[in-house]
Amino acid sequence: MSGRHQQVVIMFGPPGAGKGTQSSILADKLGIPHLSTGAMFRHHISNATELGREAKSYLDKGQLVPDDITVGMLAERIKQDDCAAGFILDGFPRTVFQAKTLDNLLNVRNVPATNVHVVALVVPDDVIIQRQSGRRVAHKSGKIYHLEHNPPKIAGVCDVSGEPLVQRDDDKPEVVTARLKVYHAQTEPLLEHYKGSGTVITVDGTQPMDAVTAEIINKLEQ
Numbered sequence: 750m751s752g753r754h755q756q757v758v759i760m761f762g763p764p765g766a767g768k769g770t771q772s773s774i775l776a777d778k779l780g781i782p783h784l785s786t787g788a789m790f791r792h793h794i795s796n797a798t799e800l801g802r803e804a805k806s807y808l809d810k811g812q813l814v815p816d817d818i819t820v821g822m823l824a825e826r827i828k829q830d831d832c833a834a835g836f837i838l839d840g841f842p843r844t845v846f847q848a849k850t851l852d853n854l855l856n857v858r859n860v861p862a863t864n865v866h867v868v869a870l871v872v873p874d875d876v877i878i879q880r881q882s883g884r885r886v887a888h889k890s891g892k893i894y895h896l897e898h899n900p901p902k903i904a905g906v907c908d909v910s911g912e913p914l915v916q917r918d919d920d921k922p923e924v925v926t927a928r929l930k931v932y933h934a935q936t937e938p939l940l941e942h943y944k945g946s947g948t949v950i951t952v953d954g955t956q957p958m959d960a961v962t963a964e965i966i967n968k969l970e971q
């Protein structure tokens with residue numbers, strides 16, 4: 750597989766920074782798939798697979814799923830045909846081990862470092878806590894809404910699938926606080942790993958959603 754033309758975008762930021770929202774828009778614009786490890790775990794949990802049973806206790810507490818499970822799942826996913834031209838990673842990597850494993854996986858695919866872009870969404874913790882309480886999701890369509898900032902056309906119903914919107918189990922305030930702590934302790938330090946290779950784009954994630962998208966596209970094109 751020739752990696753020269755593959756594009757890999759790593760969406761980076763705290764829980765609720767807008768990684769999923771922006772990944773889905775970018776996937777449409779760039780024509781490459783949006784891969785969310787969190788969504789993959791939730792899919793396994795709702796289908797009661799063995800992987801889902803293993804992952805559930807970690808998601809419920811806001812902790813990271815062990816690296817071996819997470820890396821194995823992601824490595825399998827990027828082998829699929831739809832990833833041939835690249836992919837957008839949302840929520841991966843989250844540990845130094847995951848970042849180093851990803852470096853190896855991209856080396857094997859011959860993806861040049863210049864084709865790997867880390868988009869770091871910067872949002873302070875107090876804004877995160879407010880955002881997560883208003884988030885509503887549609888599991889089948891994967892659409893993400895916010896009661897105030899991005900409401901559906903009909904209250905409580907997904908615009909795309911018509912399914913009822915639900916609150917994620919890990920959006921309870923105590924779990925959001927735990928996820929933020931895990932982010933600052935284990936994931937935020939990864940930015941140093943990527944700053945060394947000069948691929949980090951920093952974007953103010955507190956702007957309105959379309960302004961965030963415009964800034965990301967603008968900086969990716971520079």
Ligand code: AP5
Pocket residue numbers: 762763764765766767768769770771785786787788790807808811812813814815819839840841842843847880881883884885893894895896898899919928954955956957958961
């Ligand atoms: P995951 O599903 O990845 O959750 P997360 O990283 O905590 O991120 P979120 O999905 O909460 O937020 P987001 O940044 O995507 O924001 P969103 O666009 O939804 O992971 C869940 C769990 O899975 C983890 O806790 C862990 O247990 C496990 N896991 C996943 N990956 C793992 C890994 N690699 N290793 C180990 N474990 C892993 O936006 C949030 C809200 O804000 C929405 O309501 C949205 O409408 C709104 N919003 C978005 N942008 C804006 C804006 N600009 N202005 C106003 N509102 C906005």
